[in-house]
Amino acid sequence: MVKLTKPEYAPSTIDIDWDKDYSLAELIKLILNHGNAKPVRGAIVGVTQALQELLYAKSDPGELDDIRTGTNGVVYDTPANAVKEQIIMLQNLLTMNKGENMIDTAKTKNGYYNYSGFVASDDWRCMPDLLAVPNGVGSVTVLSDKESYISFYNSSKQFLKSVSFTGDISNQQSVVIPYGVAYVTISMMAKIANTFKAAWNQIQASVSTGVNVVDVSKFESGYYSDKGHTDDDTWACSSYMLAIPTGVTQLTAYADANSYVTFYDKLKGFMSSVAFASNSATMQTQTIPVDAAFVTVSMQKSEAVNFTLAWGATGTQSQSLDTPKIDRSMWQPSKSLIVDPGSNGDYVKVQDAINAADDGTTITIMPGDYYECVDARDKQVNLVGYSASATRIISTDNRRDYPALEMTSGSASNLSFISQRPTGAAYPDYDTPYGAHLDYNGSAHQTLTFENCVFRSDWNAAVGIGMRVGENLSFKNCEFTSTSSIPMGAVFFHDCSNAELAGNYAFTLDSCNLSAAGNYSMVALGIAHPGNKMDLTLIRNSFYSGVHGTGDDGIGKQEATEQYPASDGDEFMGTATIVLNPRSFGNSAPKCNAAVQS
Structure with a gap:
């Protein structure tokens, strides 16, 4: 006593x-x-x-x-x-902070709050109702132990999460109020209710303007770098990329030297990482690089609870409840959809975006491996990736009708289309898939262009092409690889096989690399349907076959079958229907240059 x-x-x-x-x-x-x-x-x-x-x-x-x-x-x-x-x-x-105690123990009720709402219990005591967070308040300071916790709610009084206090004995501790929180409740074991004390505490008194745009309650483990996201339990980072508003040139964070921001361009390509300074958290302003459209934040996990970030050269406060969205007016065409595997776009699958698209829509595909067979035959769309190495569409099906891509019009750029043969998979006794199959009646009188793309098939030719009347098909700065030994080449193309759609058409390969494991890097098939005539333009292409190297022997001709009438003549590869354009030059195989024909 x-x-x-x-x-x-x-x-x-x-x-x-x-x-x-x-x-x-x-x-x-x-x-x-x-x-x-x-x-x-x-x-x-x-x-x-x-x-x-x-x-x-x-x-x-x-x-x-x-x-x-x-x-x-x-x-x-x-x-x-x-x-x-x-x-x-x-x-x-x-x-203890001198703020007024916000818990009136005489007015608490038996029970506790969790994700489902209020739960009656004689062993627990809690606030009688949700308590609104005053403007400018950044945290709650309590005198308590681990047998109590605080629950957070948004402006609609929807449960967000609960955070337990710590310690085997009562101690003074502060909990930062997460971004987006408008209400709180506190629950505690009945035996400690009489000694529990809590007070609002504005831990960032210098903060007066700016709106916090990061939600620390939604941070995930890991950090960002030029290699993308890396899992690491000692680090915390934003779970999505923040879109930088149009016209904003600076950002300000409440941060220390154990945290940094990473900037990305309009297609979420890595630009740079910039570290903050100071051994203790302070308000720091960074200049946003020109052409940066997105940003992520990374920090040591112990620093995450106090981190804030606002646009501009101002401080931050946790008041805004709006999640930043992608500002399409910054860079996207009026008809646009975004595919992102991290659910930050309109769709997570390329095919879903194509199905929803109107003709003329640009579909931006964020970095990632998309395991699907993309069918764009019925749409005129423009597919845009970040880079062929970062954005890949992959089919693992061994059937001819399930390549990585089927398309008749529009365009594709900065993408890889791969028909992949799983390790140990047997070669079937039926027709196998190309990386891309471009042989459909819907291409008649259409334009289809590819630029900076990679095509690969482990089963067949990287690309299989069949022309139609009025079609204009072109590839620029593309790479074609066939790892299969079958004699179809990296690129296999033929005249129109549908007599009703025979006519004139144009096919161009410009500055491309073709490589195949078998006899030929490129194989042509002439079909003598009345009216067929291909304008073939080959410019500065590299041809390589595993058997014949880079010379003329690596360019092959497929003989006609009973299904198609033979096209024999004095034009390209001894056909009468495939005519090498006079502008063809600079190719590694001499017979692909207009000045040299056999």
Whole structure:
């Protein structure tokens, strides 16, 4: 038991029996009930001294039984541990923020809050209702232990998450209010309800303008670099890329040297990472690189709770409830869709975007491997990737009708189309897929262009082409690879096989690399349907076959079958229907240059 020493000045409004011997639990309750009253707080020093004297007194252990129980209701194995907990409790009261206690223990109710709402329970106490977070408040400071927690809600009073307080004994601790939070509740075990205290605390007093645009509650483990996202439990980072608003040239973060931002261009391609400075968190402004359209943040996990970021050279505060969206007006055409495997676009699958697209739509495909067979035969769309190495469409099907791409009009750029043969997969006894199959009646009188693309098939030719009347098909700066030994080349093309759609058409390969494991890098088939005539233009292409190298022997001709009438003549590869354009030059195989024919 402890007796209080009455100070020289004790206001009559303080209802304290100065002659009474108080137990520790009674004393702490008395202090909490009187808040910051100086006479009571002034007595704490004497109390802690009395506790220490009891701790080191050489008394019979039985005499100390009354202090084996700590203020949190736990019965300790020794008085020393109980006293230690009580001293820490009292010292925390001395340093507790002077904000008004937002918990009225007399008005709490039996139960607790979780994701499903209020749950009645005699073992728990909680606030009677959700409490609105005042403007400008950045955190809540509490005097509690691990047997209590705070729950966060958005402006619609929808549950967001709960955060447990820590410690085996009551201690002062702060919890940052996450971005997007408008209401809170606090739940605690009934046995600690009388000693629990909580107060609003604006930890970033210097912050007056700007709106925080990062939600630390949604951060994920890992960090960003030029290699993309890397999992790492010691780091935390934004779970998606933030779109930089049009016209914004700077950003400001509450950060230290253990955090940095990474900038990306309009197609989410890595540009640069810039670290913040200072050993302790401060407001710091960074200049956004020219042409940067997106940004991510990464930091040591221990620093994540206090991190904020705002656009412009201003501070930040957690008030906005809006999730940043992609600003299409920055760079996207009016008809546009975005495919992103991380669910930050309109679709996560390329085929879903094509199915939803109108003719003329540009479909931007963010970096990633998309395991699907893309069929764009019925749409005139423009497919745009970040780069062929970063954005890949992959089919693992071994059937001819399921290549990585089927297309008749529009365009594709910065993409890879791969028909992949899984390790150990047997070669079937039926027709196998190309990387891209471009042999459909819908291409008649259409234009189809490819630029900076990669085509590969482990089963057949990288691209299989069949022309139609009025079609204009071209490839520029593309790469074609066939790892199969079948004699179809990296590129296999033929005249129109449909007599009803025979006519004139144009096919161009410009600055491309063709490589095949078999006899030929390129194979042509002439079909003598009346009216067929191909204008073939070959410019600065590299041809390589695993058998014949880069010379003329690596260019092959497929003989006509009973299905198609033979086209024999004096034009390209001994056909009458495939005519090499006079502009053809600079190819590694001499017979592909207009000045050299056989």
